[in-house]
Amino acid sequence: MSGRQVTCYQYPTCGTCRSAVKQLKELGWEVDPVHIKETPPSVETLKEWIHQSGLEIKKWFNTSGEAYKEMQLKDKLPHMSDEEKIRLLASNGMLIKRPVVVGGKRVTVGYKPEHYQEVWGR
Template identity: 30%
Template sequence: MEAKQATIYHNPACGTSRNTLALIRHAGIEPTIIEYLAHPPARAQLRALIEDAGLTPKQAIREKGTPFHELGLGRSGVSDEALLDAMVAHPLLINRPFVVTARGTRLCRPSEVVLDILPPVTAPFAKEDGEVVINVHGKRVR
């Protein structure tokens, strides 16, 4: 993957995902956008995304607004394999957004995590709610 390439596993209904996409574009990159609810990754690809981000399936699963509890995924002893199976069967369980660039893979929660895997960005940027991520001096606000 070249330095000016990125892929985002995106949910346009999610503010964090929209802010992440905006930051990627702010860095001068027009990413490949995969709306993962309509086009979910295959199991092996999902496993690779999670592992490349340095996470476990438990760290990459979304509970809020999903069938997580209804499926019994919160009980003790649920294996990583069972969590992966559930995410493949119910893509809404995949936390978002995952972003892949030549500099790595990240689950971008919060959205500014994406800056860790993008070329340097110094132009001011604020999230859609007005929160400043990069100030007028080109410094990342933490």
């Protein structure tokens, strides 16, 4: 045990999530998986993570997901306040781009191997 632990909010059948977890483990992290659909992060937690990530709220949406498309969010998001967007994300884990990896002050959304190397490889 390295004592280096991250929490990974993921969807277990998501291939991208599995690749992310595999890379995190290769980089020496112990991964605590959380099923994002069954246990979505709260509004307060999302506010903190969004701030820590430095990303715009719209980057947190899973734009290729069924829920996003069914709710026609492409057209609705531009007219919503930040608070409304965060509440929406907290209400349905499937709207959140995954995986979300949290460790200390670091937060990443989505998965790009080179970005993981940069953020989690140190």
